[in-house]
Amino acid sequence: MAGLATVFGSGAMTNSMPEIENNDLLFVIGSNTTETHPIIGLKMKKAFRKGAKLIVADPRKIDLVRFADLWLRQRPGTDVALLNSIMHVILREGLEDTEFINTWTDDFESFRGSLAEFTPETGERITGVPKEKIIQAALLYGNAERPGIYYTMGITQHTHGTENVYAIANLALMTGNLGKESTGVNPLRGQNNVQGATDMGCTPNMYPGYQRVDVPAVKEKFEREWNVRLSEKVGLTATEMLQAITNGSLKAMYIMGENPVLSDPDMGHTIKALKELDLLVVQDIFMTETAELADVVLPAASFAEKDGTFTNTERRVQRVRRAVNSPGEAKRDSAIIAELSRLFGYDMTYHSDEAVFREIGRLWPATAGISYRRIRKIGVQWPCPTPDHPGTQYLFKGGFPRGKGRFTAVSYRPSAEVPDNEYPYILSTGRQLFQYHTGTMTRKTSAIETVAPGPYVEMNDEDAQGLAVEDGQKVRVSSRRGSIEVSAHVSEKTLRGMVFIPFHFKEAAANVLTNPATDPVCSIPEFKVCAVKIESL
Amino acid sequence: MAQSDETKKKVVVRVCIGTGGLAAGGKEVIEAFKKAISDFCVDIELDFTCHYQKVGCRGFCARDVLVDVVDGDTSVTYQGIKPDIAKRIVQEHLINGQPVKEWLIDDSYYSFHSKQMKVLLKDCGTIDPEDIQAYSKVGGYTGIRKILSTMTPEDVIAEIKASGIRGRGGAGFPTGVKWEACRKAQGDVKYIVCNADEGDPGAFMDRSIIEGNPHSVIEGMMIAAYAIGAGLGYVYIRAEYPAAVERLKLAIAQAHETGHLGKGLFGSDFSFDLRIKLGAGAFVCGEETALIASIEGERGMPRAKPPFPVHRGLWGRPTVINNVETLSNIPYIIRNGASWYSSIGTDKSKGTKVFALTGKIRNTGLIEVPMGIRLGEIIYDIGGGIIGDKKFKAVQLGGPSGGCIPDHLLDTPVTYEDIVRTGAIVGSGGMVVLDETDCMVNIAKFFLEFTQAESCGKCVPCRIGTKRLLEILDRITRGLGKEGDIELLEALCSDIKVASLCGLGQTAPNPVLSTLKYFRHEYEAHIKDKKCPAKACKDLLIYSILEDICKGCGVCKRACPAGAISGDKKKPHKINADLCIRCGACFDVCKFNSVNRE
Amino acid sequence: MIKLMIDGKTLSVPDGTTVLDAARRFHINIPTLCHHPKLTPFGGCRLCLVEIKGIPRPVTSCTTPAAEGMEVTTTSPNLESLRKTVLELILSDHPNDCMICERAGDCTLQELAYFYGIRKNRFSGERRTYSKRDGNPFIERDMEKCILCGRCVKVCDEVEGVAAIDFAYRGFKSKICPPYEKDLNCEFCGQCVAVCPTGALTGKAWKQRGRQKDVREVDTTCAYCGCGCSLTLHVQGNEVIRVTSREDTLNEGWLCVKGRFGYNFINSPERLKKPLIRKDGKLEEASWETALDYVAGRLKDVRDKYGPNAIAGLSSARCTNEENYLFQKFIRGVIGTNNVDHCARY
Known part of the structure; x- marks a missing residue:
């Protein structure tokens, strides 16, 4: 998100879900959309039925490849090279949008120079994608009327994730494919309210509404509204928190509804760090792997037991309604926070959930026009500053928040940990259709457990043959950080030299293996590339 | 000194290898002739050279294998030939010049042909269907050459409309009108489809045409393609017609080799190509929208009309779907002119119609008659009446979509309108004759x-x-x-x-x-x-033994599989109705007609 | 726009509208079983037959495009008698066990039988019988109740792009099944269940958990991925017994396997029900008062000893906007640090 925010001044999907079906070209890169965002996948399929073309760039033969006109099978971690060489061809063919570049962007000339070395031949050498396909992709995207780019963690979960995002943004900027209906750049957010949590300022450098904590005027505004003194010091990111525990500066953590033991890279390190804390409070609906380490566990309410709003990946604020009572003494998270706050002598009681929402609107004008009444049936997309504003279907119509879109020259650099003789395979982790995240919710449904019962490693059939590994056989996968035993799913789905493990399963947690190296700008760990070895058991 | 082969006279042995002919042993008959000739060659020098010609269905399938021996101007036809007879014919007829009388065709062969009018079937049964030259020699591909050099697509449509030809698939929709609608439909890509998914029980007209003269269908499709603006055609043919499929494949391959299919045909800028799509045996795929679905790779399920295929057909493009017989007529109409065609038949039903005549009739086979002929003429003059001189009851036309026409309507002329008035339809050409024993x-x-x-x-x-x-x-x-x-x-x-x-x-x-x-x-x-007047419904029959006729021979008792018959020797027997399973075995074996069935 | 007349009313509809859609726009009801507004027309059930002036036989309104000047009659003694025959035929091959059927009260066939008052059926005869074995864990397939409307086949192909099922066999034996009649093995999105007009397809988890009566429906938003699909929770007592989605929402009524079938966690017996405090290395139950006092006390200790920046909060992408807002407000305003983050990066 930070990448897009740097380029455009705002980081979110530029378009809405209903617009997907009117794309005439979809460029899906680093997103297994039909499994991770099934309903957005359906909108894409609707576009294909209406005649849209599809480019898929993914090292795995994901389900979308069935529908693709062009499949670019790049080596994991080489997206910048792929995108740069596509842009090289776009310039060579004169498919850039000069008028848009002149009117709406900065720094084009220096950026243009940065592409010179990325000939299709260079692209092929780095990515493994044949140059003909790179040229074909450039022509398809460059000539499309309403192209949409879609990406998820396949782009961002790299040590150069921000650079990947810059490259995507450059591609859209140079072709003028922004600020129009069904045309834009769309990062698909992975969790139901990850957009909302970011919007609400659950980030160490921003207050609600992307207002910086280190800007005095902003701080004062929040101090007035909240009637407290606030710190102007930027806080720690989640990954930095774990490091801070290790170096002794962080002593207590309050974790609400997260399971970092399973979801963070290098699980051994995570557990070790959390155990070092003086105080760990975990508030959750289940006894998660993280809660098991806690000093205090607070039972919370599930989404079916509370009122409020979620904001989905297209910035749409939607209602959540209470359907049942919480079991036992479990309480709504807001009630727990308010109670705790009271013990600190600060009154955080509201007479309704909507009162909280109205307070957000006062501090962040982009949601000021939204009320529970307005979204009782269908949600509204922010920005929506006034009650008569219809909400914003797509961003950047007639300009960018930061004035102009900025080109950022990026160069290819390899991932932090690349395969070598000892650890010869690239491991990517991710999700599959049936399970969700750390499995806390989905693994409670027995039917889902029947079809997706446990961990596995997907490996290429030729690699498997070389290792004499058969489909269904147990193997040991090891990295420099640890090792797990899983059964092998052998197929042509993954690229040669690459393996894939879903991270849902605690019994063989993929994050035992992953590398905690992060992107320097966003602190996103490199879940998509680390080096492992496979041993037949 | 030996005569050189070139100077010897040529004798042609022509053998039917339609599916009927093949089934009766047509291929083996040819081999037997070849062997007989070579055997004789060892001992004597023949004063002739023998040539073999494989031909398609000649219609009189009841008498297969039919063999013509053509010696100069004289042609002699044999019927019911088996491989072991070949040697005799070679020796007695070819070598000694004496036709083998006992295998010669009889009068019924001539009466079978007397009232027929062969247009489509004229070449079918005389030319070799596996040789494109044979078709060219009898005027083949002159129709397409003619229109490419002298006629616009609109001219062709006008000519077809003027001929008055109506679709032979069953419904009788005017072919020219269909073509015109497709010609006028919006779209740069159009298709011509030949419906060869002949599925009515007892019908084999389309199969015989493709087996006997596949190039006439190809030429018809080319003319249609030119008229409607199509560049690609599909033949949808049932996989259960292996001989027809093979011949069609061969015909298409030969047409490619000789420049009759492909790009820029006959020096024009008209291009046309053909693909074969095999049907998987579903009757409903003969319905045009189901046929389209099947070609598209979907389950053969009909789609609602409108839109009609001429507007939205195969792959959503304007498409004309014509039946084999319709398309096979087209080259003859173009070659001989619309007025020639419209002179045959009646006011509203023009040309000839091919029927597959089957059932309780003496001369079963493939016939071609002018429209307007009366049903009675077909049944009695061509068909030779009912087998075993039983009483005629009805003739079934149009297969599962058709109906039965009774005795008192045998004067009905075979036209689309008159037949529909009886409650039947002309249909694709199945004609099944029923007699008094049919319920x-x-x-x-x-x-x-x-x-x-x-x-x-x-x-x-x-x-x-x-x-x-x-x-x-x-x-x-x-x-x-x-x-x-x-x-x-x-x-x-x-x-x-x-x-x-x-x-x-x-x-x-x-x-x-x-x-x-x-x-x-x-x-x-x-x-x-609770009676079946035709005595065909087994559950309604009651068998009894007439005591005054029964001789007590015991044959029926031994034949009864249910042990329902009892009786002492030389004394009248009895049937126990409770045990009788109504199989009719006793009725069939009794020599004295003492078993009564009612 | 096209002007046409339906049952004497002159209506204007956009080009390309079918007669059925035109009638529905103006609240003229034409019965159908196979039509679904989000799927291409099928034309199989024949209930939506209408008479159009100038066309000799009735046509299905779901497949016929409206045309300028068309005069349509949607009801007449002849049409109603045809519809009744069609319904009688369907019911002559249907178990008619509404008494114990999962979909009773929510079944289009049942509704139509009711409106047409089909008490006596002129037709009877063989009924299809199938063994009900299907090892898939999500979808109950009772093919004897299938009326072959084809909706499930279409939704699986046209919307889901999976095509896990299709028509097989012919005639009376026609049947919808996976290839080679194996057990269903697909993405289990349950779109087929959502569009089935009868009790042929239902959720296994719903079985005998409650029908429409006494069920409270609560509209909310899905708690899994970022698509934000609208859900309708069917609640009986204090239990979510079924999840559906309304068609007039962003996700058009379509859901995935998790949204539709993955709701068991809500009523899971493993849910945390009491606060727990670690004592002698073990987590033991405590009252809310004790637990919160303990948390507040320990947090104050740390803050007093090491300063507010020794405390950090991790918020949740699972929780609502309001909760996330309050959480960061608590960490920033009450604890006094900007050490707050969430899992946006994973």
């Missing part, structure tokens, strides 16, 4: 069994409605019919006709309705009297 309820049941099994299952009236019709018919033939069943049949038939999606369902009740129309008394006899 009309049973006939209706037979066709309903067929349509029910072949219903695609998409629409309710056809899927469940025909099932219920069949169940009612079934209980009637088993003596379990109820008061009100006839009325229920009529009500259901009329609703199925109106409410069904495609032609299959809409016409499925016709066999019931037409038999009800002319043979209602047979239905009533089954329901009220």
